[in-house]
Amino acid sequence: MARVRLIDVAERAQVSMKTVSNVVNGYAHVQPQMRARVQAAIDELGYRPNLTARRLATGRTGMIALAMPEIDHPYFGEMASHLAEIALQRGYRVIIEQTLSDAEAEKAVLQDREAGLVDGVIFQPTRMATLDIARLHDDLPLVLLGEVDAPVTTDHVMIDNVAAARDGVSHLISLGRRRIAFLGLVDGDITMTNHRRLLGYQEALDDAGIRPDPGLVLTTAGFDRHDADDAVDRALDGGLAFDAVLCRDDRFAAGALTALQRRGRRVPEDVAVMGWDDSAITAYTSPTLSSVAPDKRQLAANAFDLLHERMQGHHGPGRHMVVGHGISVRASAPAR
Amino acid sequence: MARVRLIDVAERAQVSMKTVSNVVNGYAHVQPQMRARVQAAIDELGYRPNLTARRLATGRTGMIALAMPEIDHPYFGEMASHLAEIALQRGYRVIIEQTLSDAEAEKAVLQDREAGLVDGVIFQPTRMATLDIARLHDDLPLVLLGEVDAPVTTDHVMIDNVAAARDGVSHLISLGRRRIAFLGLVDGDITMTNHRRLLGYQEALDDAGIRPDPGLVLTTAGFDRHDADDAVDRALDGGLAFDAVLCRDDRFAAGALTALQRRGRRVPEDVAVMGWDDSAITAYTSPTLSSVAPDKRQLAANAFDLLHERMQGHHGPGRHMVVGHGISVRASAPAR
DNA sequence: CAGAATCTTTACAGCGCTGTACATTGTCGA
DNA sequence: TCGACAATGTACAGCGCTGTAAAGATTCTG
Structure with a gap:
């Protein structure tokens, strides 16, 4: 059976497509009875919105990319986990991109790879110089992670x-x-x-x-x-x-x-x-x-916040945020 | 500046949109000189295809989801890394989905979450019973990872x-x-x-x-x-x-x-x-x-293969593949 | 050298959804 | 009772791309 579309629901409920769309998206001004009727049709047909189409229509994808050297490095795994959690709370999903510290892969992240696929990118570069990054990323919202030399145009978050x-x-x-x-x-x-x-x-x-x-x-x-x-x-x-x-x-x-x-x-x-x-x-x-x-959680949180502002249309020079750190004392170098 | 679209390139090169599309997609029957002319326009304007639009038009997303309990568990991190590598070679990208062993999250994976977003899902369930999985996944291509009770309709890969x-x-x-x-x-x-x-x-x-x-x-x-x-x-x-x-x-x-x-x-x-x-x-x-x-690599490879067949339209009852295992002998239980 | 066969290119519909502009209905004050 | 104004609902264009059908250009036959 073919997928159920918005128009199928609309026909079934005897309303316009847009009204169904309004119900799906929780638009406020819909009469309760109308909402119920539409909802019934949705349930009966088992309708699920097609996210790709929604994206094309709205221009936003609701996804951000996290590009890092290796996802099975514990540090990056933890960062990814934190970011995914934070992003999810804010209505975004995270695509994880592995660069394996390869210059080509890093370049690809900023170019074709993500075009029109994600609303923004959080990127921990290891091979690319900041200048090259700035040159390539055009107007794709971007936040860098980690120490970076002279980042004038790009936001970045790091520890001291x-x-x-x-x-x-x-x-x-x-x-x-x-x-x-x-x-x-x-x-x-x-x-x-x-x-x-x-x-x-x-x-x-x-x-x-x-x-x-x-x-x-x-x-x-x-x-x-x-x-x-x-x-x-x-x-x-x-x-x-x-x-x-x-x-x-x-x-x-x-x-x-x-x-x-x-x-x-x-x-x-x-x-x-x-x-x-x-x-x-x-x-x-x-x-x-x-x-x-x-402070990995804070690192992820701040990176997301900066990126979010950019995705909302914020322009301006690169901002730099410094996040705290601590010393976790365990047995290999105990407290004195 | 607004993004460059296919039609902008077409106008610049004085050809139809479709010809530009053919060049972008490496279609064989395009005259070399025509190809060169179009390519020049692409380069001059810095055109990048909009993947969302392409998806809507073709109906395939080129992405698969990998849903697992925790991405910062070393086993899952390594599985994700292998799968991402294999998928990339075959022209797919991987979205990683963390369920945190939460029943609701697992359900979401099979329902709304991925609808129209990915072409298929590889899923390591921990909370959901196979029957519920089978009931929910409709016709979204799906392959399960790990031991599973009585999976009649769903493919799955495991070790013995x-x-x-x-x-x-x-x-x-x-x-x-x-x-x-x-x-x-x-x-x-x-x-x-x-x-x-x-x-x-x-x-x-x-x-x-x-x-x-x-x-x-x-x-x-x-x-x-x-x-x-x-x-x-x-x-x-x-x-x-x-x-x-x-x-x-x-x-x-x-x-x-x-x-x-x-x-x-x-x-x-x-x-x-x-x-x-x-x-x-x-x-x-x-x-x-x-x-x-x-054999994690084999696990990932087989899961991808099965999924790939399903995405190509294969129908039929669930298939079960058993992948090899070994004993890695190190110091905590050495060779005798 | 006409007509067939093949190679290139074009025009345009349509993928499924949302934004905009507009039509309709209901409510209220004068 | 009527117009003004909000609250609801509708029609349809358009997001950027690709598939299809068909037109135009070129080459190949006999």
Whole structure:
């Protein structure tokens, strides 16, 4: 059987299409008896509105896209979950777009891919420079997530990575650690994020009167957890001495944990380990992982709010929102 | 500036709309020079097709929905990632729908929510009975994931949970364990899955001539990781002796690990632990987690294939596909 | 070289819905 | 009792695209 259309309901109820439309959309000025008659016809025929047609007529899709590197990364999974929940409350649905940190895929997100499909995009770029983003996105409402260099025309939401790194390192210092490594420079990674985290790392050391040792900044070959593992291995092989390490994300921290324990270092006694993201991983490791904790819910909420304003027609220069963060203290770097 | 439409390009290139449409869609019989002329106009104006309009005209959306309980559960995250990849290769995009194991949300997935929005749905139900599903889904192409009771009209893909549980338990038996617990009956959980896993559990014990002890089947209060933790705690408090445990998923296994280690049990020496799903979690725990490993990629691939046939117009009774599984051996239940 | 066969291109209806403008009915005050 | 004004309901264009049928252009036969 063919799908039931608005006009079928209208015929059955002996009214105009528009009246049926009004009932479906809860328009206020419809007589109760008329509403009941139409509703009866709807129920009898099992009518469901065709959303595609509605979209074409209204020009809004009621969907937003969330474009991120990997959906099975815990941080992004949690962000997606929060955003989907917030969006749903506000009458929007979320399409999740995986870029796998591929430059082409990121470009596609802003171009053809979403055209006319979504009302707006929330995008965590990793490969594209802000300027290219600004050039491509035309008038599609867009909000960026994460640290971004010089975003003049585009809204974006982030945490204060300098302060967060400083807080993370300060926590380690408060435990009496002095030789604090930073694990997470990735070969060929061009993002601003690490730069700012390193800044905070240095500031915290400075504040405590500790002279930074460049050898303590560890570089990994890739983004995989095992790359962190390898980097720690190499550092230990090279005789590097350290009593704490701040990692770029929880996966790296889990890798570091493994490597350290394999080499007989006790965590946290010999080396305190601090992750970043405060993701579900922190609960699975042994010891559980202390972690720098971006306020993910707020991140998602603010990104949605900014996007919503743009979708309502707001124009103007890019706005920047900074969201809070905390330090989730667990066993790998306990309270002193 | 308003969006560029097909007709704008047509005017600029001095051709009919349809010719532009043919160029955009790569239709074969267009003269090269004509194609070039149209393409030039497209480029000059920066034309992008409006997907909503195309959908309304063609009747297909090019999207499928994946509805699952939680997207930030590692198993589902990985399934989503696989499916998105497979679908993309075949020219489809995936909308992810979170039901949070809520009966209303599950119902919504099959009803209004997706109407006219997607060409088909892949759905992992947890609350709805198959009969209700069959009743609701009308002619929307649908494929179910996971164990399902008596699905006569609906396609579905699953692993052989009986055999998988048997293999998991057999592995533990091969390590010399005799007192093997099963962790994962959840209060009020009505799914078929556990029933079948328990069957496999019993079969393996039978085969080895071990008399099953009902006390070894542990029940948790909920689906959270901490519920597993608590259940193990209670079992130990109650003086239950066991030397191995098979868990319903890796999160539960992680919880069990924590509880056991907190109570001074060594894993795997005193108690071997086996997870289920072979998710990323297995790498984060210490020791790393052995796990029953459904072939997730195959699960996603088969589900897509079945759905694809339905979307192509295939009718007929529900088909059932069983996908392979393995045992991923890691440190928590090593090879003997 | 006429007529058939094939290749290109065009015109236009229609996908299912909503927005707008207008027609109809009912209500109320003077 | 009548006009003014709101409250309801209707007719129809149009959102941007593609499918269909048919016209026009070109090439191929005998």
